[in-house]
Amino acid sequence: MIRRFAAVLALALAVAPAAAKEEKLNDAQIAHIAYTAGQIDIQAANLALAKSHDNMVRGFAQEMVRDHTAVNDKALALVKKLGVTPEANPVSASLTEAADKKRSQLNHLDGAAFDRAYVENEVAYHKTVNGALSKTLIPDASDPELKQLLETGLKLFEQHQEHAEHVAAMMH
Numbered sequence: 001m002i003r004r005f006a007a008v009l010a011l012a013l014a015v016a017p018a019a020a021k022e023e024k025l026n027d028a029q030i031a032h033i034a035y036t037a038g039q040i041d042i043q044a045a046n047l048a049l050a051k052s053h054d055n056m057v058r059g060f061a062q063e064m065v066r067d068h069t070a071v072n073d074k075a076l077a078l079v080k081k082l083g084v085t086p087e088a089n090p091v092s093a094s095l096t097e098a099a100d101k102k103r104s105q106l107n108h109l110d111g112a113a114f115d116r117a118y119v120e121n122e123v124a125y126h127k128t129v130n131g132a133l134s135k136t137l138i139p140d141a142s143d144p145e146l147k148q149l150l151e152t153g154l155k156l157f158e159q160h161q162e163h164a165e166h167v168a169a170m171m172h
Contacts, residue, residue: 126161
């Protein structure tokens with residue numbers, strides 16, 4: 001389940017932009033992808049907060065809500081300042097579709113099985129998002145402020161990945 005989601009997400013974030021390199025992502029599309037990725041993680045964290053009774057998992061989920069909300073708020077303020085309207089695109093649509101499927105799968109789990117699946121998904125999700133940020137979204141961003149926000153987000157999301165890996169290791 002987790003590997004399948006990670007593979008779909010990797011395809012959506014890495015292969016789709018690579019295949020469309022002739023049509024480089026524009027800043028409006030990049031902003032929409034980044035915002036969508038953040039919203040997906042907020043929704044997953046809210047599910048964890050509703051389902052998990054594990055303090056470590058709940059603490060991690062609270063961190064995801066706090067940090068991704070803060071980054072998304074900064075992104076929305078930036079696109080407003082720049083007069084850019086985030087533009088839906090095949091990558092953001094694929095992200096949303098894969099996340100909806102994953103959330104449905106997670107919703108059918110309870111207890112320790114849910115906690116493990118949620119945390120393993122967070123590890124895979126952050127690895128994939130961080131790869132997309134560093135290899136596609138940041139290099140393709142043309143606005144210096146957008147690029148800087150994405151770079152700041154990448155540093156924070158790399159910390160999230162490490163934290164998720166730590167929580168996963170503590171659970172096994």
